[in-house]
Amino acid sequence: MFKLWSTILKDIRILTRDKLGLIFMFVMPIVLAVVITAVQNSTFEMLNTNTVPMIICNRDTGEAGKQLETAIYKVGMFRIQTVAANEKDEVISGRMHAKDAVIAIIIPSDFSSKIKLKANETAQKALKNFGMQSVDNIKVDSSAIQPITLLYHPVLQETFRRSIQGALRSALQVVQNKEILRSLYFNLNERAMPDSMEKDLMAGQVLINEIPVSRSGSRNIPNASQHNVPAWTVFAMFFIVISLGGSVVREKINGSFVRLKTLPTNYLVSLLSKQLTYLFVTVMQAAVVFSLGIWLFPSMGLPRLNMPDIAGVVVVTLICGWCAVSYAIMIGVFAKTQEQSNGIGAVSIVLMAAVGGLLVPSFAMPQSFQFVMKLSPLHWCLEAYYGLFLEGGKLKDVLLNILPLLGITLAVQLITLYGLKRKISFE
Amino acid sequence: MSNAAVRIVNLAFTYPRQTAACFSNLNLEVQQGERFGLFGPNGAGKTTLMNCMTGLLNYQQGSIQLLGNEITHHKKSINKLFGFVPQDFSFYQELSPAENLSFFGAWSGLQKSEIKNKTTELLEILGLTDVRNKKVQEFSGGMKRRVNLAIGVIHNPQILFLDEPTVGVDVHSRHAIINYLKKLNENGTTLIYTSHQLSEAEELCNKVALIDDGKIMAHDTLQQLMLDHKEDGLEGLFINLTGKSFRDS
Numbered sequence: 001m002f003k004l005w006s007t008i009l010k011d012i013r014i015l016t017r018d019k020l021g022l023i024f025m026f027v028m029p030i031v032l033a034v035v036i037t038a039v040q041n042s043t044f045e046m047l048n049t050n051t052v053p054m055i056i057c058n059r060d061t062g063e064a065g066k067q068l069e070t071a072i073y074k075v076g077m078f079r080i081q082t083v084a085a086n087e088k089d090e091v092i093s094g095r096m097h098a099k100d101a102v103i104a105i106i107i108p109s110d111f112s113s114k115i116k117l118k119a120n121e122t123a124q125k126a127l128k129n130f131g132m133q134s135v136d137n138i139k140v141d142s143s144a145i146q147p148i149t150l151l152y153h154p155v156l157q158e159t160f161r162r163s164i165q166g167a168l169r170s171a172l173q174v175v176q177n178k179e180i181l182r183s184l185y186f187n188l189n190e191r192a193m194p195d196s197m198e199k200d201l202m203a204g205q206v207l208i209n210e211i212p213v214s215r216s217g218s219r220n221i222p223n224a225s226q227h228n229v230p231a232w233t234v235f236a237m238f239f240i241v242i243s244l245g246g247s248v249v250r251e252k253i254n255g256s257f258v259r260l261k262t263l264p265t266n267y268l269v270s271l272l273s274k275q276l277t278y279l280f281v282t283v284m285q286a287a288v289v290f291s292l293g294i295w296l297f298p299s300m301g302l303p304r305l306n307m308p309d310i311a312g313v314v315v316v317t318l319i320c321g322w323c324a325v326s327y328a329i330m331i332g333v334f335a336k337t338q339e340q341s342n343g344i345g346a347v348s349i350v351l352m353a354a355v356g357g358l359l360v361p362s363f364a365m366p367q368s369f370q371f372v373m374k375l376s377p378l379h380w381c382l383e384a385y386y387g388l389f390l391e392g393g394k395l396k397d398v399l400l401n402i403l404p405l406l407g408i409t410l411a412v413q414l415i416t417l418y419g420l421k422r423k424i425s426f427e
Numbered sequence: 428m429s430n431a432a433v434r435i436v437n438l439a440f441t442y443p444r445q446t447a448a449c450f451s452n453l454n455l456e457v458q459q460g461e462r463f464g465l466f467g468p469n470g471a472g473k474t475t476l477m478n479c480m481t482g483l484l485n486y487q488q489g490s491i492q493l494l495g496n497e498i499t500h501h502k503k504s505i506n507k508l509f510g511f512v513p514q515d516f517s518f519y520q521e522l523s524p525a526e527n528l529s530f531f532g533a534w535s536g537l538q539k540s541e542i543k544n545k546t547t548e549l550l551e552i553l554g555l556t557d558v559r560n561k562k563v564q565e566f567s568g569g570m571k572r573r574v575n576l577a578i579g580v581i582h583n584p585q586i587l588f589l590d591e592p593t594v595g596v597d598v599h600s601r602h603a604i605i606n607y608l609k610k611l612n613e614n615g616t617t618l619i620y621t622s623h624q625l626s627e628a629e630e631l632c633n634k635v636a637l638i639d640d641g642k643i644m645a646h647d648t649l650q651q652l653m654l655d656h657k658e659d660g661l662e663g664l665f666i667n668l669t670g671k672s673f674r675d676s
Contacts, residue, residue, distance in 0.1 A: 002533055002538070002539065003533050003534060006529060006530050006532075006533035006534070007530065007533070007534075009529075009530070010519065010522065010526070010530040013521070013522055013526060014519060014521045014522065017521045017562075018521070254515070254516065254517070254519075254520065255513055255515035255516060255517030255518075256517055256518060256519060258483060258513055258515070258517055259511060259513060259517035259518070259531070259578070259579075260534065261482075261483055262481045262482065262483060262506060262509075262511040263506055263531070263534040263535055264503050264504065264505075264506035264507045264534075264535065264536050265503075265533075265534040265535075265536070266503065269534075
């Protein structure tokens with residue numbers, strides 16, 4: 001026990017004297033969690049608080065064009081700037097290049113008349129289907145309807161663009177439906193539909209009740225902090241490879257390892273000491289980042305991190321930390337130089353984070369990556385944390401995520417022992 | 428009953444993935460209390476032999492006994508019997524001499540109080556008391572060599588292996604190290620030493636062996652070897668037995 005304690009003391013001394021390493025281990029997860037949460041939170045707010053800058057050029061002089069403008073405004077996603085109807089397309093593009101707006105809509109000059117014609121045609125078809133005769137007999141050539149032009153800035157990501165497109169389609173649908181209703185009413189009653197009825201018919205929309213599926217039964221909608229804080233804590237835990245892997249390599253190449261092999265103590269004591277010391281570091285990393293999420297984030301205007309089942313968080317943190325430490329030691333044992341350890345360690349962690357679902361949600365991962373994803377320890381760490389933080393689960397609910405993680409950890413330990421045995425025998 | 432500190436019989440060793448053997452049928456005996464010097468040109472096999480004797484390399488055939496204990500059979504238990512001072516600085520540069528001695532003392536099987544006493548004694552003898560709490564990375568080469576030596580002897584080993592213990596140090600440090608080694612030997616520690624400093628070896632060693640190409644070319648007291656080969660110094664004897672060609676490849 002005295003040998004182990006002396007070794008832990010040695011490791012703590014070396015660790016605390018590596019100021020740059022400490023900064024890297026503790027400042028990096030904080031910066032990552034704050035920056036990514038803030039960015040994701042602002043994206044979320046951008047979509048919900050009228051902050052997507054949009055230019056509307058309404059070249060239509062009719063009512064439908066105005067209605068479309070109003071419907072787009074009511075969507076609530078956009079900060080609208082209108083430009084004159086005779087503004088040239090090049091001028092609009094120029095304003096977008098100047099980042100005045102990331103999206104622009106040009107409503108064609110015949111929008112109202114063509115919408116009206118299309119609505120009448122639809123109404124006629126409906127009436128004919130009911131065996132009734134319509135007032136007019138109109139045939140519209142669909143290809144003759146000029147499309148609405150949607151210009152977007154190339155910086156807009158695919159998902160973001162699709163969500164804007166969905167919002168615009170829904171606004172367009174409102175205008176089209178209104179015209180169809182008016183046409184039907186006119187054909188049936190031979191007079192215009194009263195405003196009150198139009199309002200009644202258009203307002204009767206089915207509401208969507210959003211409920212997050214939570215194991216705890218809580219209906220709190222997970223915020224950006226619940227997503228990002230655990231994810232980037234796991235990333236930082238594994239990035240301990242830079243400090244720990246480097247420490248193992250330094251010990252090997254500076255000759256200490258050779259001397260330790262000639263002493264009457266098993267090298268496993270040194271491995272155990274490193275595991276305990278750095279496991280404490282990973283737990284401290286998690287404690288610091290979670291504490292910031294709870295107490296500091298609200299004062300920074302970020303959503304507060306809601307802590308789930310504490311026992312679950314402690315166990316998952318310990319196992320994730322152990323896995324991260326084991327991985328770092330394995331890299332250190334096999335690397336021949338510190339540069340190798342840092343390079344291989346950093347790149348492999350980023351790759352495992354990418355395939356593990358940290359950068360892209362695991363459900364969106366291509367089928368061919370599903371198997372590889374399951375080999376990434378970061379995937380299981382993330383799934384276990386998400387089970388607690390997002391799904392409101394307890395320890396028993398994430399056991400199926402913890403077991404594969406333990407399996408990977410034990411495999412990594414065995415590979416490390418094999419590598420070490422080879423080095424002790426042959427070097 | 429043999430009085431051998433080290434007894435090597437029919438030793439054969441080949442590095443993994445190499446075909447040429449480093450040693451085959453090598454025999455050597457170092458008696459307890461000797462100050463034994465192992466010399467040879469670069470690549471002759473000195474360090475490999477020392478690594479086999481300290482258990483750092485597993486040999487394929489033959490036997491190496493330290494004080495009657497076969498090294499491969501009970502490796503860890505007999506590691507208490509010897510100390511090793513490698514050529515490289517084999518300690519933690521981020522720690523102070525006292526912290527290094529505290530850690531390596533524990534790994535050598537000493538208790539806390541023994542470590543404390545021995546640390547004070549060694550730092551005093553080797554002139555490191557004033558810098559006992561400074562980080563070793565701030566030390567000169569000579570001071571680092573003394574720390575390297577102190578760690579190797581903290582547990583009062585019966586045999587001390589030294590691989591170039593004075594390389595790159597100034598006269599004062601060399602003087603302190605050589606004097607301390609002689610004092611250790613007077614107290615019963617067997618010294619097994621390699622160096623390129625032949626004049627230093629003449630001063631320290633009472634028995635020498637010359638090794639070349641994995642074979643022991645000569646092994647006797649320094650005086651007897653010089654008499655046999657009609658040389659008046661170790662350098663002449665060395666050239667006489669190993670030739671004048673470079674051995675860098």
